[in-house]
Amino acid sequence: MIRNDELYATGLKQRRAMFGPEGAEDQVEHTTDLNDKLQEFVTRSCFGDIWQRDGLSLTDRSKITFAMLIAQGKNHELRVHARGAIANGVSIHELREVIVHSLLYCGIPAAVEGMRALEEVMVEKGIEFTIDGESAA
Structure with a gap:
């Protein structure tokens, strides 16, 4: 495996920043x-190439990825990408809204798993559950 090319180095840097x-x-x-081919593909192609393209910001890519993982029911990856989204500057409020929006298009069980993943990451990071005071209204 060739690990010393620009895409690989860029991908490793992006993975480090997010995760x-x-x-x-x-x-x-x-x-x-x-698993060497899997790790090489993820580092080079996913994070070194696709995540670096113009047209979408890292925050947009994170929100889209989080939504797609909800739709697919990829529970482990939801937690990984919730952490990455926060690192990329996506607010808890925005992630909550992605989950609420997923109720319409993915269904209640998928949204519940998305919320569960976000809650676990918030607890892990010591982030307060109060976002906008909506629950007190």
Whole structure:
């Protein structure tokens, strides 16, 4: 595997910014013969290429990714990308609205899983559950 090209370096930098060392170096350092092609693709093609394209900001890409993961019911990845979205500057309020909007197009169970993932990440990060005072109204 060639790891010293520009796309790979850019992808590793993006993974680090979004997911910290555990989502970048730890993933790469624990690459095996079994998962090396997967890790290479994710680092180079996903984060080194697609996430770097003009046309959408990182916050927009994060919101879209979060929504698509809700739609697909990818619960583990929802948590990963909730963390990444927060790191990319997406507010908790915006993530909550993505989840609420998903009620219409993905259904209640998918929205509940999205909310569960967001709540777990908020607890993990010590983020308050009060967003806009809507629940007190």
